[in-house]
Amino acid sequence: MSELTPKHMKDSQVAMIELVLPNDTNILQNLLGGRLMHWMDIAAAMAASRHCNNVAVTAVVDDLSFHEPIKLGNIVSLCANVNRAFNTSMEVGIKVEVEDFRTGEKKHSNSAYFTFVCVDLETGKKMPVPAIIPDSPLENKWFNDALVRRTQRLNQKHGIIHN
Numbered sequence: 001m002s003e004l005t006p007k008h009m010k011d012s013q014v015a016m017i018e019l020v021l022p023n024d025t026n027i028l029q030n031l032l033g034g035r036l037m038h039w040m041d042i043a044a045a046m047a048a049s050r051h052c053n054n055v056a057v058t059a060v061v062d063d064l065s066f067h068e069p070i071k072l073g074n075i076v077s078l079c080a081n082v083n084r085a086f087n088t089s090m091e092v093g094i095k096v097e098v099e100d101f102r103t104g105e106k107k108h109s110n111s112a113y114f115t116f117v118c119v120d121l122e123t124g125k126k127m128p129v130p131a132i133i134p135d136s137p138l139e140n141k142w143f144n145d146a147l148v149r150r151t152q153r154l155n156q157k158h159g160i161i162h163n
């Protein structure tokens with residue numbers, strides 16, 4: 001199979017689970033925002049690298065908000081999905097869910113979009129990535145919305161404002 005043969009979303013999806021330990025928290029015993037961002041970056045990078053079978057570097061992280069604290073001892077589940085592949089870049093969506101194992105209560109905690117660029121390990125040059133194939137109505141929505149967000153990001157980068 002050629003490296004640029006289109007691939008299905010499910011083939012690069014990543015599920016990563018972490019337990020919030022004392023070294024992950026601030027003095028209020030809440031998960032450090034930087035630690036969560038690190039976990040999100042790692043989960044997203046694994047999905048992007050799986051898709052392009054190469055090194056994927058973080059180029060852009062969209063807005064990230066912390067609505068509620070994540071507590072010491074919570075279980076944090078991160079799901080990463082390549083929403084769309086462009087020429088050398090890919091948008092990865094991450095969903096974070098938090099579980100209190102004592103009660104079994106699960107809550108959606110954060111979501112974010114990361115843009116990764118595929119680079120060659122030897123030369124460091126940008127590399128083309130395979131197209132991605134959505135296989136369900138939900139995956140189609142992620143795929144279509146990713147193009148809208150990319151256009152907005154690139155407009156913002158180039159200072160183009162639409163009211």
Ligand SMILES: CC(C)(COP(=O)(O)OP(=O)(O)OC[C@H]1O[C@@H](n2cnc3c(N)ncnc32)[C@H](O)[C@@H]1OP(=O)(O)O)[C@@H](O)C(=O)NCCC(=O)NCCS
Pocket residue numbers: 057058059060086087088089090115117119126150153154157
């Ligand atoms: C990411 C990096 C490879 C981009 O290199 P560059 O020469 O500036 O690349 P370009 O402007 O050609 O953009 C490369 C791709 O990223 C996309 N891109 C760049 N800026 C973007 C933005 N703000 N929004 C969306 N996509 C963007 C481009 O559209 C292009 O994608 P495409 O080929 O699919 O169309 C380079 O800036 C880099 O190496 N950055 C450091 C990465 C890193 O170390 N990350 C860890 C963070 S510390």
